Amino acid sequence: FVEAMLSKVPSERQFQMYIWYKKVKDGLSNAAIWTGTKVGLVKDPKWASSVIPPNGPRLMKQLFDIHGYEIFEVGAFNADPHPGNIMFDPETDTISLIDYGQLIEVPEDYRKHFARLIISIETHDVQTCQKAWKKLNQKFFWKETQEYDPPDIVYAVASMHFGGSAGGVKRIKEVG
Helix, strand or coil: CHHHHHHCCCCHHHHHHHHHHHHHHHHHHHHHHHHCCCCCCCCCHHHHHCCCCCCHHHHHHHHHHHHHHHHHHHCEEECCCCHHHEEEECCCCEEEECCCCCEEECCHHHHHHHHHHHHHHHCCCHHHHHHHHHHCCCCCEECCCCEECCHHHHHHHHHHHHHHHHHHHHHHHHHC
16 A cells, blocks of 8 residues: 555655755745745745645655554554644654554554464465454454355455555455
8 A cells, every 4th residue: 555655656856856846936936025026937925835745655654654663563552543643743754643542552462463464465375364364353254155254355354454445456356
């Protein structure tokens, strides 16, 4: 998911060029407003106060990295990670997470099984995915075959859950 998002974004150099362009344009706009002259590029004085948007895909990667660190290294997770609990300082490119009122502990054995589940999805290991699924105390009933946790279906469901709809559709096609 992250790789797909990052492949559709400008490179770091292109993003830095955009920032430079915005600063130059804002500078021209400020100069035009301050001196009372007209500059051909500037038609709207709102540019003088424009803000460079954050690099969304890079921001998402940082958030995934932060939550991965929380889960796998710290052994805790904020169970309420919505945009209102994320603060971003564009001046320093710093992300701060707030409101840990719903913090949950993630035991070490759960972290290991969860890591195996994620790795099995990435490596297309259907059997390990099913085993990790069961170790995480998950249960899935497939009505069509009247069985619990059929490996191919568990793999597709886990892929959908952790890889988005594109990941799930891809896995469903893989398992037939």
